[in-house]
Every structure is written in structure tokens, then in C-alpha cells.
Amino acid sequence: MPLIEITDVRKRFGDNEVLKGIDLDVKPGEVIAIIGKSGSGKSTLLRCINGLEIIDGGSISVAGSQLLPDEVHLKALRLKVGMIFQQFNLFPHLTAGGNVILSQTVVKKTPKREAEAMARKMLERVGLAEKFDAYPDELSGGQQQRVAIARALAMEPIALLCDEVTSALDPELVAEVLAVVRELAAEGMTLLMVTHEMKFARDVCSRVVFMHQGRVHEIGPPEDVFAKPKTPELKQFLGVQ
Amino acid sequence: MMEFSTWDILRNLLLATRWTIVLSLVSFLGGGIVGALLLFLRIGGNRISTAFTRYYVELFQGTPLLMQLFLAFFGLGLFGINVPAWLAAGIALVLWTAAFLAEIWRGCVEAVARGQWEASASLGMGYVQQMRYVILPQALKVAIPPTVGFSVQVVKGTALTSIIGFVELSKAGTVVTNATFQPFTVYGLVALIYFALCWPLSKSSQALERKLNAAHRNH
Amino acid sequence: MTYTFSFTWLTEYYPVLLKGILVTIELIAVGGLFGVALGTACAWARALGPAWLKPLVSAYVELIRNTPFLIQLFFIFFGLPSLGLRLSELEAANLAMVVNLGAYSCEIVRAGIQATPRGQFEAGASLAMSPIQTFRYVVLVPALQRIWPALSSQVVIVMLGSAVVSQIAAEDLTFAANFIQSRSFRAFEAYFVTTAIYLALAILLRQALAAIGAMIFARRPAR
Numbered sequence: 001m002p003l004i005e006i007t008d009v010r011k012r013f014g015d016n017e018v019l020k021g022i023d024l025d026v027k028p029g030e031v032i033a034i035i036g037k038s039g040s041g042k043s044t045l046l047r048c049i050n051g052l053e054i055i056d057g058g059s060i061s062v063a064g065s066q067l068l069p070d071e072v073h074l075k076a077l078r079l080k081v082g083m084i085f086q087q088f089n090l091f092p093h094l095t096a097g098g099n100v101i102l103s104q105t106v107v108k109k110t111p112k113r114e115a116e117a118m119a120r121k122m123l124e125r126v127g128l129a130e131k132f133d134a135y136p137d138e139l140s141g142g143q144q145q146r147v148a149i150a151r152a153l154a155m156e157p158i159a160l161l162c163d164e165v166t167s168a169l170d171p172e173l174v175a176e177v178l179a180v181v182r183e184l185a186a187e188g189m190t191l192l193m194v195t196h197e198m199k200f201a202r203d204v205c206s207r208v209v210f211m212h213q214g215r216v217h218e219i220g221p222p223e224d225v226f227a228k229p230k231t232p233e234l235k236q237f238l239g240v241q
Numbered sequence: 242m243m244e245f246s247t248w249d250i251l252r253n254l255l256l257a258t259r260w261t262i263v264l265s266l267v268s269f270l271g272g273g274i275v276g277a278l279l280l281f282l283r284i285g286g287n288r289i290s291t292a293f294t295r296y297y298v299e300l301f302q303g304t305p306l307l308m309q310l311f312l313a314f315f316g317l318g319l320f321g322i323n324v325p326a327w328l329a330a331g332i333a334l335v336l337w338t339a340a341f342l343a344e345i346w347r348g349c350v351e352a353v354a355r356g357q358w359e360a361s362a363s364l365g366m367g368y369v370q371q372m373r374y375v376i377l378p379q380a381l382k383v384a385i386p387p388t389v390g391f392s393v394q395v396v397k398g399t400a401l402t403s404i405i406g407f408v409e410l411s412k413a414g415t416v417v418t419n420a421t422f423q424p425f426t427v428y429g430l431v432a433l434i435y436f437a438l439c440w441p442l443s444k445s446s447q448a449l450e451r452k453l454n455a456a457h458r459n460h
Numbered sequence: 461m462t463y464t465f466s467f468t469w470l471t472e473y474y475p476v477l478l479k480g481i482l483v484t485i486e487l488i489a490v491g492g493l494f495g496v497a498l499g500t501a502c503a504w505a506r507a508l509g510p511a512w513l514k515p516l517v518s519a520y521v522e523l524i525r526n527t528p529f530l531i532q533l534f535f536i537f538f539g540l541p542s543l544g545l546r547l548s549e550l551e552a553a554n555l556a557m558v559v560n561l562g563a564y565s566c567e568i569v570r571a572g573i574q575a576t577p578r579g580q581f582e583a584g585a586s587l588a589m590s591p592i593q594t595f596r597y598v599v600l601v602p603a604l605q606r607i608w609p610a611l612s613s614q615v616v617i618v619m620l621g622s623a624v625v626s627q628i629a630a631e632d633l634t635f636a637a638n639f640i641q642s643r644s645f646r647a648f649e650a651y652f653v654t655t656a657i658y659l660a661l662a663i664l665l666r667q668a669l670a671a672i673g674a675m676i677f678a679r680r681p682a683r
Binding site: 300303304305306307308309311312315316318319393397398400401403404411414415418423424425427428429431432435436439440443 | 463527529532535540541622641647654662
Binding site: 107 | 584
């Protein structure tokens with residue numbers, strides 16, 4: 001049974017139909033890269049899965065429960081699916097530790113002591129144990145993004161959505177974040193990521209989705225998608241003739 | 242005892258509103274002139290004039306307008322003049338308005354990018370020319386919305402002159418209340434008249450600001 | 461000018477002044493605390509609240525911001541008893557301060573909320589926080605920090621505006637000055653000294669608010 005079921009999802013902004021009927025099933029433990037030009041709808045799809053955008057048609061279900069746009073259903077969904085943003089979106093008034101603790105205590109009502117222990121564990125997992133008391137503006141972009149990953153992991157999601165998590169980083173900081181993602185993949189976390197890192201997608205992903213003009217244009221294992229692109233659009237995108 | 246209809250009350254209040262409007266206009270215009278003088282002393286003058294204007298602003302912004310009215314009223318009396326309330330009210334409000342406008346406008350002049358001073362200086366302009374042709378035209382545009390916004394404070398400020406005995410809208414409210422024993426109706430109407438005076442000013446200030454921001458974004 | 465200044469009355473009347481100072485401080489403490497709380501609630505309602513609440517809050521804010529504090533005070537003290545709400549001088553003064561500062565701080569805090577990057581709301585949501593939780597734990601503190609200087613200025617303005625509560629015989633600092641001038645016939649000196657005290661209070665209040673801000677927004681470890 002698929003973990004995330006996306007069926008005929010449609011989304012429009014005004015006159016602009018961004019998603020024109022997306023079908024995609026994600027199995028537990030799968031690592032999926034979504035690639036495509038900007039404006040192809042890949043980020044919107046990810047945001048729909050987290051309920052940050054309300055879909056206009058179709059359905060999304062996660063672990064058997066339907067995504068509905070009311071507070072109760074959204075909360076249930078977001079407890080299962082974490083999200084990492086391009087711009088990190090750390091809370092500037094809280095330390096790294098505070099960022100990881102907050103939603104545990106507020107949403108899950110985890111006792112402070114347990115939440116702190118979990119925060120330390122997760123920060124250690126992303127290699128930032130010593131930055132527990134540092135504020136976001138005292139951290140590099142790569143470190144901030146790793147804290148954001150720890151923050152999402154502390155909620156113990158069954159899947160993670162990664163929206164261009166390295167696009168806002170200086171080139172020399174990309175590797176440390178990708179290393180963390182790679183490790184998560186190796187540990188069996190279900191990952192759905194929008195990325196421009198083609199080499200990373202080829203190495204780590206089980207499947208690659210190429211989106212074009214609001215549709216899934218091509219889908220398959222990375223060795224097929226990258227080595228034997230079928231459509232001219234994907235060929236052009238990959239720069240192969 | 243006489244009976245007062247709501248219309249009687251309103252008519253009396255509206256008659257007094259004339260003086261609120263006149264005093265507001267005088268304070269705003271007078272305050273604008275004095276405020277402009279303060280502004281030039283502040284940004285164009287020497288150390289002494291700068292210090293003077295700083296203390297002036299601090300003094301008038303750091304003390305209650307009511308106290309300023311009392312001091313004008315009783316202070317002028319010390320010179321042996323029998324000061325009419327309207328004169329004390331006018332003087333205090335002009336000086337008070339000047340302090341706030343000078344400060345608002347200083348912010349606007351300082352908001353003009355440093356590069357504009359440097360560019361105009363590099364073209365050989367003197368201080369007065371820089372001000373006249375480069376800085377003020379830009380500062381003026383930014384200054385209009387907050388200046389219109391402050392006019393609301395001036396109109397509301399005139400209410401305090403009732404306390405030293407100037408008969409304007411608020412004072413009329415008290416007088417009419419004492420005659421009619423209908424404080425709810427009377428002060429409700431007084432509030433509505435003030436609202437009718439101030440709200441259009443507030444709204445146009447906001448509209449001007451939006452327009453300015455939109456223009457800036459298009460640059 | 462033949463007038464000679466005299467401040468000898470101070471020795472007799474300083475307790476009156478002292479009591480007035482305390483009442484003025486009480487007024488701004490109550491007005492500041494509850495006014496900013498009310499303003500924050502209104503700012504939430506206006507920026508993020510349910511649709512039916514927004515016009516109500518807007519009407520309140522516009523009405524207060526476009527009428528003189530003196531009239532608000534008179535309306536509360538003289539007008540409300542005809543609706544059955546009879547307040548003492550001090551209660552009416554306190555209420556007027558809260559209502560007045562509530563409207564001004566609403567607009568200030570709202571500006572702070574609206575300057576919040578959208579990503580902060582989304583990060584809160586993606587961590588399964590409800591909109592209220594996101595507001596309370598994610599948005600509010602940085603928003604207040606952003607507008608703290610403007611809010612502080614407004615509190616000082618309202619403190620200075622409180623001088624008019626003497627007009628309903630609330631016994632604040634200005635009331636004390638009026639009392640002294642009526643007894644000692646030293647009007648100018650009484651108001652001069654009172655004005656100086658207000659200036660000192662304004663400067664102290666500004667510093668106190670800066671200190672409170674530094675305390676609230678201090679960086680502290682998450683433990």
C-alpha cells in the first residue's frame with residue numbers, strides 16, 4: 001500500500017492552472033526527486049501535500065487518511081509529514097535547541113525534559129550537538145538548514161518533504177546538507193524532494209519525477225530518466241541531444 | 242426648565258465647531274511655519290542652533306500639551322497682560338505643532354539618500370541650492386502623508402484648549418451637557434463631529450502613503 | 461515685569477505632588493499593561509482573525525484614533541452612567557487609558573505582524589501548530605520586538621495625555637497642580653514644576669520601557 005497517494009490533483013492561482021491533474025504514489029521508504037524547470041509546478045505540488053496550498057481538485061492521502069482543509073485534518077497530516085523549506089524558516093527568537101523543542105511541547109504536549117532530550121538527539125543526528133544554544137543568526141546557512149531538518153525530525157514524521165533545500169545555500173555549504181539528507185535516505189526515511197542537484201538525485205533516489213507545465217511528464221528510476229530520456233522536453237531540460 | 246431637542250444640541254455644537262476648525266487651521270499653518278524654521282535651524286545651522294532645536298523638540302514632545310497651555314495662559318499673565326484664552330491657546334498649539342512637524346520633516350530630509358547630497362555637491366551646488374533643487378523636492382514627497390496624518394493630532398489637540406476656557410467644540414459639549422443633562426447624547430455627538438473632522442484626514446494620509454509606497458515600488 | 465518667582469509653597473505642598481505622581485504612574489502602568497494587551501488582541505483580530513471580527517475592531521480603532529482623548533474620557537465618565545455603568549473617577553480614567561492605548565497599539569502591533577515573513581507562518585503550520593499557536597509562539601515575540609520602539613513612544617504619548625484626567629477630578633499630577641495653584645495662587649510656578657516632573661517622568665518611562673524591552677527580548681538558552 002502506498003504511503004502517499006496523489007490522485008488527479010489540480011491547483012490554480014487565478015487564471016493560471018499550475019497543477020493539471022497529478023497522479024503519484026509513494027511507497028514507504030521511497031526516495032523521490034522531483035525535477036523540472038521553474039514554474040513547472042513542482043514546489044506547488046510539495047506545498048499541496050503539506051496543506052500549505054489548498055487543492056482545487058483531486059485527492060491526497062497520507063497513510064490512509066485523506067487530506068482535508070480543516071484544522072483537525074491538517075494537524076493530523078502535518079504530524080505525519082514534515083517539511084523543509086528553501087529559506088530554512090527557523091524561528092529567529094529561539095535558539096537551535098528552542099526551535100527543535102517548540103513544536104514538540106506545543107503540539108504534541110511532550111514534557112519539557114523529554115522534548116529537550118529529543119532535541120539534543122536530533123541536533124546530534126544532523127551533526128550540530130554543540131550548537132544547541134546558538135541562535136539562527138549565529139549559524140551558517142548550511143547549519144540553519146540542518147537545524148530545520150532536526151526540527152522536522154523531532155516530530156517523528158513518517159515522511160519528509162524537501163523543497164529545494166540547498167538552493168539558498170552558498171555552494172560550499174551544499175554538501176553538508178546533502179550528506180544529512182543522504183543519511184536519512186539510507187536509514188529508510190520516505191523522502192519527497194524538489195531539487196536541482198541532479199547528481200544527488202541520480203545517486204540517492206529510487207525514482208525521479210520530471211514535471212513539465214503542471215503535469216508529470218516522465219517518471220522512472222534515475223538510470224532511465226537521466227540516461228534514456230524519452231521526451232524532447234526532458235532531453236532539453238537535461239541538456240542532452 | 243427648557244426642553245432641548247437633539248437638533249438644538251447639534252446646532253449649538255456645530256456652531257462651536259467653527260472655532261475648533263479655525264484654531265486647528267491657525268495652529269497647523271503657524272506650526273508649519275515655525276516648524277520649517279526649526280527644521281532649517283536643525284539641519285542647516287551650527288552646533289548651537291542644532292542643540293537648541295533638539296531641546297525644543299524634547300521639551301514640547303516630552304511634556305503634556307495641557308501643561309503647555311497652562312504655562313502659556315498663566316505665563317503670559319505674568320507680564321501683566323490679561324491674556325485671552327484664544328491667544329494662549331493659539332500660541333501653545335503653534336509651538337507644540339511646530340515641534341512635532343519639525344521632527345517629522347527632519348526624518349523625511351534624512352530619508353533622502355546620502356548619494357543625493359554627494360551627487361549634487363559634485364555638481365558644484367552650494368548648500369542652499371542642494372536643498373532647494375535636490376533634497377527638498379524629494380523630502381517633500383515623503384513628508385506629505387505623515388504631515389496630513391499629524392493634522393489629526395492638531396484637531397484633537399484643540400480639545401484641550403477648552404480647559405483654559407476657550408469655547409470650541411469640547412467646551413460647548415460641557416456647556417450644553419450642563420444645560421441639558423444629557424451627557425450621553427451630547428458627548429456622543431461631540432465625538433461624532435470630531436470623527437467627521439478627523440477621519441477624512443486620517444484616510445487621506447493613509448491613501449497618500451499607499452500611493453507613495455506604490456510609486457516607490459515601481460522605481 | 462515686577463513679578464517675583466516663589467517656590468516656597470513646595471515645602472508645604474510636596475506631599476500633594478507626590479501623591480499626584482503616584483496616581484499618574486498608576487494610570488500609565490495599568491493603561492500600558494492592559495492597553496497593549498488589548499491592542500495585541502485587536503491586532504491579531506485585524507490581521508489574522510475571523511472575518512466577522514475585523515470590521516468591529518476596525519470601527520473601534522478608527523473611532524478612538526479620530527476623537528480626542530478628553531471626549532472619550534467625558535463620554536466614559538459622564539455618558540456611560542446613563543447606560544447604568546457608573547465608574548469612579550479613577551476607574552473611568554483607567555478605562556479611558558486602556559481603551560485609548562488599545563486602539564493605537566493595535567495599529568502598531570499589526571504593522572509588526574504584517575512584517576512577519578510568510579515562511580514563519582508556513583514553518584509553524586508545517587510543524588502542525590494551529591494558527592493561534594503559530595501566532596503565540598512564532599509570530600508574536602519577533603513582531604513585538606520589531607515595533608517596540610514605536611510602541612514605547614506611544615506609551616509615553618498616552619502618559620502625557622493622561623494629564624486631562626484631572627478634568628474628571630481623578631487626582632493625578634495635574635490635579636495636584638490645579639489644587640496647589642488654587643491654594644497658593646502661584647499658578648505659573650505650580651505648572652512649571654509640574655511640567656518639569658512630567659518631563660522627568662517621560663524620560664524615565666522611555667528608559668524603563670527600553671529596559672523592559674531588553675528583558676523581554678533577551679536571548680536565553682532553551683531550558
